[in-house]
């Protein structure tokens with residue numbers, strides 16, 4: 001079976017809120033999004049996801065996906081529901097009703113590496129429970145904010161009952177793997193850069209280096 005290449009987008013077009021430091025690098029234009037989605041339509045091994053629960057998920061991403069008959073996973077920062085610039089519970093339910101998968105992106109959008117157990121439980125289990133209350137059905141997938149995880153946070157995800165954890169480790173993954181890697185689409189990516197990511201894996205030394213990095217994260 002061919003491995004999946006998973007893409008991750010964040011906000012689209014002009015941000016309606018103050019961005020976090022460095023966040024502007026991951027806001028893309030609707031032109032970039034549409035180019036990527038048109039390219040993905042020809043590649044069934046590519047998965048699409050959107051992180052953070054921005055208002056542009058509903059306003060821009062959903063119609064762009066629907067036009068192309070594509071599905072995606074939307075990872076919601078649960079503690080930011082109702083914060084201006086982000087989705088509200090109604091918007092999350094609308095995405096779900098449109099056939100999109102809703103996943104959890106933690107409660108407060110912080111790095112999971114090194115968090116104490118009680119905070120990890122809030123970010124994984126409490127956030128999952130709160131999102132399930134909004135949706136009225138189970139949430140089985142989680143994406144760690146900033147792609148930051150370690151052995152303990154993966155254990156917390158298992159304890160919380162997630163079936164898949166999504167990272168930003170730029171590797172391809174088997175569709176049924178517990179840990180699924182993704183590649184971020186950045187604002188600086190041009191068409192060739194986007195196609196390069198969609199086309200697949202890192203090769204040679206870069207691939208070996210990245211696999212080692214991922215291996216270390218599991219054990220430290």
Ligand SMILES: [Zn+2]
Pocket residue numbers: 051052105109145146
């Ligand atoms: Zn995020």
